Amino acid sequence: MIITTTPSVEGSRITRYHGIVTGEAILGANIFRDLFAAVRDVVGGRSAAYEQELSRARETALREMEERAAQMGADAVVGVDLDYEVINNMLMVSASGTAVSLG
Numbered sequence: 664m665i666i667t668t669t670p671s672v673e674g675s676r677i678t679r680y681h682g683i684v685t686g687e688a689i690l691g692a693n694i695f696r697d698l699f700a701a702v703r704d705v706v707g708g709r710s711a712a713y714e715q716e717l718s719r720a721r722e723t724a725l726r727e728m729e730e731r732a733a734q735m736g737a738d739a740v741v742g743v744d745l746d747y748e749v750i751n752n753m754l755m756v757s758a759s760g761t762a763v764s765l766g
Contacts, residue, residue: 664729665739666760672739678766681735683759686727688720690754717756721745724758737762 665672724745732740743760 675765679764681762684731685759686724688723720756728758732762
């Protein structure tokens with residue numbers, strides 16, 4: 664499945680719009696405690712463990728969005744947007760886009 668932040672897929676024509684699809688992943692408060700306990704992992708102001716968790720949350724949100732698009736019969740998701748929010752000491756990563764069929 665094609666996942667893109669652009670409103671269209673170059674060289675393809677959108678033949679059907681299936682609707683908005685989303686995916687979410689939440690990192691709980693304990694993940695911050697665990698990650699900050701691994702301060703020795705910080706090099707140059709960056710924490711590889713923290714970045715790895717963020718990457719895993721982003722991949723989970725995108726995969727969930729893709730699965731929902733497939734269930735609708737789509738073969739692409741266009742206009743994808745990724746958002747990060749902190750809610751009550753938890754980090755939420757959300758992905759949203761429009762599920763489409765290409766021709």
